[in-house]
Amino acid sequence: MMLIPCPWCGPRDDSEFAYGNQAHIARPNDPLATSDQQWAEYLYFRDNPKGPFAERWMHAAGCRRWFHVVRDTYSHVILQVYKVGEWPDPALGVGPASKES
Amino acid sequence: MAEAGRRRGPTGKPRYSILALARNALSYHENWQAAWRSPEPKPSYDAIVVGGGGHGLATAYYLASVHGIRNVAVLEKGWIGGGNTGRNTTIIRSNYLWDESAAIYEHALKLWEGLSQELNFNLMFSQRGVITLAHSEHELKEMRRRVEAIRLNGIDTEVLSTADVKKLVPIINTDQGIRHPVMGGFIQRRGGTARHDAVAWGYARAADDLGVDIIQNCEVTGFLKDGNGAIEGVETSRGIIRSKKIGCVAAGHSAVLADLAGFKLPIQARPLQALVSEPIKPVIDTVVMSNAVHMYISQSDKGELVLGAGTDSYNSYAQRGSLNIVEHQLAAACELYPIVSRLRVLRTWGGIVDTCPDASPIVSTTPVDGLYFNCGWGTGGFKATPGSGHVFADLMAHNRPNPIAAPFTLQRFKGGYLIDEHGAAGVAH
Numbered sequence: 001m002m003l004i005p006c007p008w009c010g011p012r013d014d015s016e017f018a019y020g021n022q023a024h025i026a027r028p029n030d031p032l033a034t035s036d037q038q039w040a041e042y043l044y045f046r047d048n049p050k051g052p053f054a055e056r057w058m059h060a061a062g063c064r065r066w067f068h069v070v071r072d073t074y075s076h077v078i079l080q081v082y083k084v085g086e087w088p089d090p091a092l093g094v095g096p097a098s099k100e101s
Numbered sequence: 102m103a104e105a106g107r108r109r110g111p112t113g114k115p116r117y118s119i120l121a122l123a124r125n126a127l128s129y130h131e132n133w134q135a136a137w138r139s140p141e142p143k144p145s146y147d148a149i150v151v152g153g154g155g156h157g158l159a160t161a162y163y164l165a166s167v168h169g170i171r172n173v174a175v176l177e178k179g180w181i182g183g184g185n186t187g188r189n190t191t192i193i194r195s196n197y198l199w200d201e202s203a204a205i206y207e208h209a210l211k212l213w214e215g216l217s218q219e220l221n222f223n224l225m226f227s228q229r230g231v232i233t234l235a236h237s238e239h240e241l242k243e244m245r246r247r248v249e250a251i252r253l254n255g256i257d258t259e260v261l262s263t264a265d266v267k268k269l270v271p272i273i274n275t276d277q278g279i280r281h282p283v284m285g286g287f288i289q290r291r292g293g294t295a296r297h298d299a300v301a302w303g304y305a306r307a308a309d310d311l312g313v314d315i316i317q318n319c320e321v322t323g324f325l326k327d328g329n330g331a332i333e334g335v336e337t338s339r340g341i342i343r344s345k346k347i348g349c350v351a352a353g354h355s356a357v358l359a360d361l362a363g364f365k366l367p368i369q370a371r372p373l374q375a376l377v378s379e380p381i382k383p384v385i386d387t388v389v390m391s392n393a394v395h396m397y398i399s400q401s402d403k404g405e406l407v408l409g410a411g412t413d414s415y416n417s418y419a420q421r422g423s424l425n426i427v428e429h430q431l432a433a434a435c436e437l438y439p440i441v442s443r444l445r446v447l448r449t450w451g452g453i454v455d456t457c458p459d460a461s462p463i464v465s466t467t468p469v470d471g472l473y474f475n476c477g478w479g480t481g482g483f484k485a486t487p488g489s490g491h492v493f494a495d496l497m498a499h500n501r502p503n504p505i506a507a508p509f510t511l512q513r514f515k516g517g518y519l520i521d522e523h524g525a526a527g528v529a530h
């Protein structure tokens with residue numbers, strides 16, 4: 001059970017939200033130059049840390065807007081909430097590999 | 102004690118039998134031998150299995166019994182069987198859609214059928230049948246198609262009408278006006294349940310008897326590699342232990358171990374919850390699962406109703422899930438089995454399952470030479486325990502694809518040869 005602070009609607013129960021998994025995954029820029037291994041990584045391989053994790057949530061039973069959360073996957077403590085187009089706090093060590101999201 | 106039927110393992114454990122039970126009754130059961138030793142880790146082993154759940158212990162047992170590799174350690178960060186082995190809802194079946202899955206789960210089911218005798222440990226394996234319900238016309242039609250596919254793989258399964266279901270499960274509500282009416286289903290009569298703790302204990306005892314060191318409270322904190330990048334050993338909370346052959350069978354924590362080893366797995370750790378009611382007299386003598394409402398039910402020998410739920414949608418290592426999952430599960434339970442509505446919940450719990458994009462496991466070599474992973478069993482690993490250990494031991498012993506395990510390689514994600522069992526297996530994932 002988690003209380004997730006939607007940046008637009010405020011704190012709501014996690015049952016109101018849909019999960020979008022890891023944030024800041026960039027689609028390969030040049031499909032023809034992308035190897036099978038790189039496609040596999042883009043499609044199927046995600047970080048799965050025990051600790052802080054930058055992820056996407058959508059307030060499905062509220063404003064229906066996507067946003068980002070940095071959450072500790074072991075304690076469920078929410079460390080940062082930020083909007084689409086914004087970036088995680090570098091101090092949390094969950095920075096995206098690429099600046100394209 | 103003079104033991105007639107000694108095992109032939111190095112530690113020479115006495116066999117469990119009705120005579121042993123009677124003999125020990127005379128001494129008030131105070132003289133039973135410990136089922137396994139608690140040895141100090143040796144500096145090196147021929148093979149190391151990381152993870153002391155059912156799959157890991159089965160791997161060690163088959164390494165020793167089938168492949169003659171007896172200088173083996175099982176490293177468990179907590180206590181054996183304390184993770185998902187002790188948290189699942191103990192359901193066993195092999196009615197999977199795709200040929201690859203049918204082969205591995207049926208391999209496991211065939212091993213289950215002789216396992217209590219082989220291990221000399223009562224696993225309380227009970228082939229009470231597993232029924233999967235259909236709640237819509239479409240689901241019923243798809244189920245008929247699936248039943249034919251499963252039968253073509255030589256696995257027993259039958260379509261059931263609503264009346265058939267009612268006959269097998271008298272407590273079920275077959276009123277067609279409810280939210281999820283029972284429109285039929287299918288059954289695998291060879292499916293059933295087993296005592297999950299006993300599976301860990303039985304494999305541990307038998308493996309220990311063959312010389313395997315079971316080392317508990319020993320967490321792997323890093324991997325050692327040689328100059329060529331091949332595996333050389335593990336760093337643990339109890340010191341460095343060396344081996345050139347290491348198999349990781351860590352379920353929910355597989356990705357954490359892969360991180361330590363320096364590569365990624367296509368695995369997400371998710372909470373999966375279950376609960377039991379207070380114990381009541383026998384009301385259901387089979388297992389019933391429902392894909393559409395993410396709920397399954399059976400009754401333990403103690404009388405508790407065992408109810409499983411679906412996974413939470415988010416990543417977690419917390420071994421607990423959200424309440425709305427339990428609410429959803431109980432709403433379905435009360436509608437389908439109205440007599441449960443006044444029962445009290447005795448306890449609820451969660452485990453961390455390792456879910457794969459195609460809901461199929463990974464039994465594979467890895468980018469690191471000598472390091473093998475057996476993971477990704479997700480929400481349904483318990484039923485596969487013997488088969489998983491059997492094929493993984495074969496892969497570890499010979500470092501070549503086992504015919505049954507070969508499709509479950511890590512390479513399938515690159516090649517696109519996914520074994521998509523999402524929704525195809527007649528189960529809530």
